[in-house]
Amino acid sequence: MKILMYSIFDFDKPFIENAIHGKIELAYTPEKLNEKTVALAEGFEGISLFTPDIANSRILEQLYHYGVKYIALRSVGYDHIDLKKARSLGIKVANVPEYSPFSIAEHAVTLILALNRKIVLGQKLMSMGDYQLDHLIGFDLHGKTIGIIGTGKTGRAFAKIMNGFGCNLLANDPVENEELKEQTNIRYCTLEELCQSADVISVHCPLTATSKYMFNKSLFSQMKKGVFFINTARGMIVNTEDLIDALNEGIIAAAGLDVYEKERSIFFQNHVCEEINDYLYTILRSFPNVLITGHQGFLTNEALQGIANTTLANLNAWAYNSISENELN
Incomplete structure (x- = not known):
């Protein structure tokens, strides 16, 4: 399964690369998901989002048009995604409900x-x-x-x-x-x-x-x-x-x-x-x-590793045609 990770940073990329990828093929972009960058998701079955990204109703419709079926959030919070719209489009969404x-x-x-x-x-x-x-x-x-x-x-x-x-x-x-x-x-x-x-x-x-x-x-x-x-x-x-x-x-x-x-x-x-x-x-x-401080409270080795592990676990559950235990919709 090909996955595009939006809003990738130098602080989290090494932890994601060291996590177990399984059947996941990752691509990275430092760009935030918005109406100007949504086209980057074309050709990917899933994407991964961080807190700076925006996945409102209009963007989700475009993602659906490009063939995106899965969205893995690298965060506990999910206020930056329209879950109701994702549900109506059949796009599965999972978060990281806990880390350190x-x-x-x-x-x-x-x-x-x-x-x-x-x-x-x-x-x-x-x-x-x-x-x-x-x-x-x-x-x-x-x-x-x-x-x-x-x-x-x-x-x-x-x-x-x-x-x-x-x-x-x-x-x-x-x-x-x-x-x-x-x-x-x-x-x-x-x-x-x-x-x-x-x-x-x-x-x-x-x-x-x-x-x-x-x-x-x-x-x-x-x-x-x-x-x-x-x-x-x-x-x-x-x-x-x-x-x-x-x-x-x-x-x-x-x-x-x-x-x-x-x-x-x-x-x-x-x-x-x-x-x-x-x-x-x-x-x-x-x-x-x-x-x-610039939203750095989560920024420890243990938390970043936990976020990476859970994100990849969510994606692999979908890759193996299973259900992620962290699905929000």
Whole structure:
């Protein structure tokens, strides 16, 4: 089976090449799937997509016209593909429902620690020869209340790390994890109570119709003043304009973001010789108490190998006329 992999990068290609290919013949392109590049899929039975790619209704119709029958996503999230349209066309879609949950959980902790202990500012001052400590005061995480939105695999991994710091844990999730309650001091509560009580809020839920812009002016206004806000999940869970207002009003003392609602045109690309024309992103970056990383939370050897292995397993299941256990439609 011939497969074209869109949005291939130097960081993930070696892991894909080292995975078991079976009956799969791979071709690669660094191009993102969009209406201008969809013709590249002609002659391929399947394609593989990453988060920068777009597979809307119109593009899926073109893919179907070119003979594409299978789409393997190299991600957990699938908000960038119209599953209903794919189903109507008979195109099978599978994702990578899990890889190393520790990669993103540990990155969330990294953002908290870097913001709290003023690591970036400290390095800037030292590079100028200023070794004074006056502007670098943080706080003990021990004894602080950590609010966790979503206790799936990543949320659970994050909870266990913060439990090890000696934090008090609050969680909001439609399904309470009994094992996690036994292993940590976590307590499930309403979203409103979590926002009112937490010193740090970390988002680990998927992007759905109900979670889109979940964090907006209304919810930010209920937060304890001086809260740390961390988002390593999906950018569109947060209304960026309202986040900026909450930062200006001092409700949020610091924000650590590995995702951004309009990241598709910015992240995973080199903009050294060009200006990023995004007003909200420019404002967000201007805050000294905001730390943005370019959707790199998943970027560990273990996670990349897991993504590659599952992607090839999904494709080989179809190549052998079987059903992938990770099919979404």
